[in-house]
Amino acid sequence: MLFHVRMDVQLPAAMPAGQAAQLKADEKALAQRLQEEGKWRHLWRIAGQYANVSIFDVGGNEELHALLMSLPLFPYMKIDVTPLCRHPSSIRTNDF
Ligand SMILES: O=C(O)C[C@H]1C=CC(=O)O1
Known part of the structure; x- marks a missing residue:
């Protein structure tokens, strides 16, 4: 099943820079x-915002x-899901 997902990230201003950097690195790795496994099919930055639109x-x-709950940034994201x-x-014969 395909899902359109929008994630808006809001890290607390008081979060230490090192903790934020580690969370972002862990998030990027996952x-x-x-994406390599084919589950995260598209990942696009929304221009001018700390947010993305994705297709899963x-x-x-x-x-x-x-x-989504396994994402390291999950506690700091507002997530909207559209099936x-x-x-x-x-006219496409496949999903994309
Ligand atoms: O930066 C973001 O949009 C949040 C999150 C989604 C993928 C990733 O590496 O970080």
């Missing part, structure tokens, strides 16, 4: 592993929920 390809709601399905007017 994000890149999930996972088995279902439960897997997506567990994946996707094929559009009948799409």
Whole structure:
């Protein structure tokens, strides 16, 4: 199943720089592993914001929920999820 996910990151201003850097490094490592596995299909920065739009390809709601909760930045993100399905007017024969 495909999901459109928007993540807005808000790190506390009081968070020590070293802790923030470690969280971002851990997040990057996991994000890149999930992309290599094909679960995190697209990852785009929203210009001018500490936010991204992503497309996930996972088995279902439960897997997506567990994946998002496993992200190191999860406690510091507002996450909006939109389930996707094929559009009948799409000319693409595959998902992308
Ligand atoms: O920077 C972000 O948008 C938050 C998060 C998503 C992937 C990643 O590496 O960090």
